[in-house]
Amino acid sequence: MAKWFGRSKSRGNDKAGDAAESEHLEPLGVSDDLRLAYGRTGDPKLLRGSIQAAELAVEVYPVTDFRHAAALSSLCMLHRLSWERDHGTADLVKAIDYGRQAVDKSPPGDPELSRHMSSLATALQEAYDRTEDEESIDEAIALYRGCLDLMPTGGSAERAEQRVGQVSNLANSLLRKGRKSRDSDILNEAVQHARAALRDTPDDHPMHAVRLVNLGGVLLGLVQTGRPEHIGEAEEMYARGLREFPAGHPVRPGMEQTLTMIKGLRSQFGI
Structure with a gap:
């Protein structure tokens, strides 16, 4: 999921305390x-x-x-x-x-409601x-x-990036629900959003590896609900994500375990 460590835009709404803000008060x-x-x-x-x-x-x-x-x-x-x-x-x-x-x-017209x-x-x-x-x-x-x-669909690059982040968040939440319920319709929607988020994330973006893995996770969810035709793409997404995460990154061991599990599923399905 996206984590926000950026500066709150609401700081810019301070009309009476600019001097105090400049002094970090x-x-x-x-x-x-x-x-x-x-x-x-x-x-x-x-x-x-x-x-x-x-x-x-x-x-x-x-x-x-x-x-x-x-x-x-x-x-x-x-x-x-x-x-x-x-x-x-x-x-x-x-x-x-x-x-x-x-x-x-949140007051009416609050630009930060989303x-x-x-x-x-x-x-x-x-x-x-x-x-x-x-x-x-x-x-x-x-x-x-x-x-x-x-959120508007057009506008600045910053707005577009924020929207992509929310699309990715929606995909992740749908994955959780679909994986638990084993509902292929929910997982199919999750795949659509995960694909869209990855498509709109440049290859050199810090979140690109995460979104590769997000799509892989949703595809793997479909495999686990009886849709083995997605196993190849799921494996590809995890493998690409693993190549992009730097050595020593804490998520790498879990991804390696998932790739091992996918190989086991291939054997189980005879693929």
Whole structure:
């Protein structure tokens, strides 16, 4: 799934506090800076500091200010990052709660609503991975679809890249539901979105290897539901992804295991 370590656009909506922001006193800006530093270093103290600054931002900005919802959405993302780090259930519960608040309190015309919806959807997908609660993945799918409905299809390269990321996220959530239910229609839709995301991702893009593997995973899901004709392409996607991930990358062992499993399936199907 896509992870966002970029700067919050809502910082640009600060009309009264430019001087404070330039001095790094604006709380949402401080939270963003600390989160970016955490993304570079992995230092948990920076993550805790980012959470504290976002909590202050929720108190500082009124509900009518776009930055109030942005701060809530930041807390959703930050607690999800904390969950990914320490696997504390309380963090995942908080992430979902803050994500719901961000979507519910987003003012009319909020340009960041799609980002808030995506952040909540990602937290719900994490919850599904832990509990296999069908309502969580259904809500995540609906939110990702809603993101795409809100996002324009044209515009700048940055907007186009953000849209591709949401297409990939939708494919991943559909894969989870289809793999569990063994529903080939859901998996077929997941393949369509995964293909589209890979097609629109340049070969030299940092996410290209991830999207190769995403497509491979969906195709493998079809193989496992009795569609062995997809095994060759699934194997190709994993092999290409493995070549693109650098030596020592933590995902490589899992991909190598998947390729070994695919060879076993080939033997099982006599292909």
